[in-house]
Amino acid sequence: MTRRQALNRAREMLAEANIEDAPLESELLLRHILQISQVELYQDPEREIKPAQEEKFWSLVKRRLSGEPTAYITGHREFYGLDFYVDPRVLIPRPESELLVEKTLALAQTHPAAAIAEIGTGSGAIAISLALNLPQANIYATDISEAALKVACFNCQQHDVADRIYLLQGDMLEPLPEAVDIMVANLPYVSQAELSRLSDFEPQLARNGGADGLAQIEKLCQQVSGKLRPQGFLLLEIGQGQEKAVTALLRSLFPSAEIELFPDLSGIARVVLLSLTTPPP
Ligand SMILES: C[S@@+](CC[C@H](N)C(=O)[O-])C[C@H]1O[C@@H](n2cnc3c(N)ncnc32)[C@H](O)[C@@H]1O
Incomplete structure (x- = not known):
């Protein structure tokens, strides 16, 4: 043949x-x-x-x-024009998450030496894409899953950024050693009901957002204060239809901050950007 x-x-x-x-x-x-x-x-x-x-x-x-x-x-997935190793220990990076990278890079233009944290790094695709485009940035990449971090570590070595990305294991913001200028997260946001209809090849820990899909995003938002520097930015990837709930939560936690939504290529509100406006003391 x-x-x-x-x-x-x-x-x-x-x-x-x-x-x-x-x-x-x-x-x-x-x-x-x-x-x-x-x-x-x-x-x-x-x-x-x-x-x-x-x-x-x-x-x-x-x-x-x-x-x-x-x-x-x-064992391969292309993301942001780069090749990443993947296996069932990590979520397969999705094209829509490239928007998170694009928006973060646009913000970082004015803060080239920013301290950046990616929460829930999985394969490391987002953190590594950022590191390769921001050679001066100091990047932390965290995940609660030790198994996922082994994959991220391998990818950091493959892309020669292992000395510039600090991989930290732990729950949400708990492992972060300092407050950062930019925080990025694509946390699990699939509801349990939806999850039961999806293929089960990817890790549950990477997809399960609780009863309404928002449990992990809410948990992160509750912890942000104190881990984000004054005038810092939080960028969150969200699921279809979650923008109202996430915006309302952020509005209640940060009444004076600016909140913007960015659509993906299908027109779905995919990235929420919170900009803290508090001037430095
Ligand atoms: C949707 S996946 C995103 C993976 C990767 N950032 C990407 O975009 O391809 C979510 C990741 O968050 C991690 N995670 C889930 N709960 C967490 C928690 N409480 N603290 C830190 N990471 C968590 C999962 O292990 C998983 O790697």
Whole structure:
């Protein structure tokens, strides 16, 4: 069977199973087996695949059809133009979280040596994307999951930022050694009811936001005061429809702060930005 034939067949199978983006996913699986780039794949589509490779490829397609995410099968996920190692110890970074990185980088333009904390770092994708774009920043990345931090540590080494990101294990803001200028968090925000309808390949700890999905975000907001410097910024990723509740909570906790919402590419309010306006003493 040629590369083209294998790709076409896999695309059909994934599309029949209603897997979104079947063409891209089949390509990622085939490239993973052949260990080739996209350019190499399309330069020589009529090349025959060796029988052993073909057998492995169909076993991966079968795993994908059973619901396992492609990123866990290949061990890779692209985020903010960078390659990250992922496995079931961490959430697979989502494209919509790139908005959190973009907004943080825009704020950091005026604070290049800012102290930044990412709470709930998972694979480390957000903290590492920030570190690579802000060489002077001092970055803390925390997670309650020791297993997730092992993945983040590996990714920090892969991207050569292990000496610039301080990985800290603990609950919410408890492990932070100092107040920071910018705090960023993509905490679990899926409600328990919604969670029971989703595939269970990703860690519950990374997705479970309690009965209404807001438990972890609320917990963080309650702890922010004292861990965010005067004129500091808090950026939160939120789930669809959570903007009113989160804005109301922040308004009650920080009556004089500015609050802004930013939509993702689908028009869903995805990032909440809280700007503390208190001037330094
Ligand atoms: C939605 S995932 C986000 C992972 C990563 N930041 C990303 O955007 O791909 C949430 C992360 O928060 C962590 N987490 C959950 N509860 C936490 C808590 N109480 N304190 C710190 N981290 C927590 C989870 O282990 C998980 O890694």
